[in-house]
Amino acid sequence: MARGVGVSQGFSLKDQLFNADSLRDLASEYQRGLPDFDADQFHTEAVAGLPGRELLERLEWIADCVEAQLAPEFPEMAQQLEAAMPPALDPTLSDNDFGRFIHAVPGILAVRHGLDNHRERALVLLHNATKRFSMEFYIRPFLNRWPDETFEVLLEWAEDSNYHVRRLVSEGTRPKLPWAKKVEIDPLSPLPLLEKLHADPTRYVTRSVANHLNDISKIDTSVVTKTLKGWHDLAQQEPKELNWMTRHALRTAVKKGDADALALQGFHADAPVHLTELSVSESKVAIGDALEFNLSLKTDSKTPVPVLVDYEMRFHRPNGREGRKVFKLKQTEIPALGSVRLSKRHVLKGNATTFTLYPGRHTLAVQVNGRVQGEISFELVNPT
16 A cells, blocks of 8 residues: 555546545445345445545445444354455465555455454454555554564464565564654664565565565664665575565665675775766756756776666745655676766756756766765756
C-alpha cells in the first residue's frame, strides 16, 4: 500500500478504486460467503456515500456499510469476514500482486474491534486478510498496543510460506511508511525481522526490506551500512539481488553523499577523479525550458575508477532559503589515465507537483562519489 500516487489531470484514483462496479464485486463476495448478507442494500448505501469522501475516508465508509450487516461481537464478526474473503492472491507470483483496496475492510474492522482485548483473534484475521490485500496499515495499531506480543507473532510470520505474509512483517513495521499512522516502537527494533527476511526469494519481500532500510537510513545511516555489510558477509542472498537491495536501501544516503554508503557500492569519495569542465548552454533559462550542461571528468589512476555522478540543483526561494534536490546522472567507470564526458538536458518544469520554481539565481553542483567537485550558476527567468 505504501506507494506514491501520481495523479494526472482528469484522473481520480479514489474513483478508479471505489465505484459502482468495484462495490458490486465486493457485495457479491459477501453475499457468497454470507447468505444473509443483503448485497443490494449494501451496494446502494455504499455507493451513495462515496461522493465527498477522500480515498481513505471511502475505505472507512465501506467498512461502516459492511459492519452494519455483521455480528456485533468481534469473534463472530471475524469469522464472517473470513467466510466472505475472495480467493488468496496467486502464490506462484513473486512480485507486484498487490490486491484490491476494497479488500482492506477486514483490517479496518480488526483495528476497530480487535484492540479491545481480542489481540489473538484479530492477528489471525490480519494473517488471512493480507493474502488478499496488504494489511500493512492495520498491523501497526497492534504493535503500538501490544508491542512485545505482536513482535513475537511477526517473528513467526517472517517464516510463513505465503510471501504476502512475509512482506507484511517488513512493510508493516517500517518507521516511515507512507500514508500510515506512526508506529511507536523503537525504529531499530525490527532489524531482527529484516535479518530473517533479507534472503527471501521474492522481490516483493526484498523490495520492502530495502525500503525499510532506506527509512532507517534517514534516522541512522551507519546502522544500515553495518547491517548490509553483515548480510554481504553472510552470503545467504543471491549476490545480484543483494546488490540491488543495497543500492535501493542506500539511495537516500547516496544522494546525501554518505561516504560509507557509497564505499559499500564501490564508489570512494577519495578516488583520484577531477572535474575538468563544467558548462551550461545558456546563462539564462526560462521556467518550462531545459537547462543543458556538459562536464568532463579525468583520473590519473593507473587502474579504472568507478564513479557515481549526481547533480544537485539549488533553487532560489523568495524567502532567502535555498531549496535543494539531488538528481542521478550516470554510474560509469573512468578508464585508467583517461576521462569521460557527460551531458544532460534538465527540464525546469513550471508545474512540478513537489516544488515551485521561482525566478532568480540558481546553481547546479556536480557530485562525484558523494563529493561536490564543482558548481555553476544560471539565471532562471519567467517565460515570455
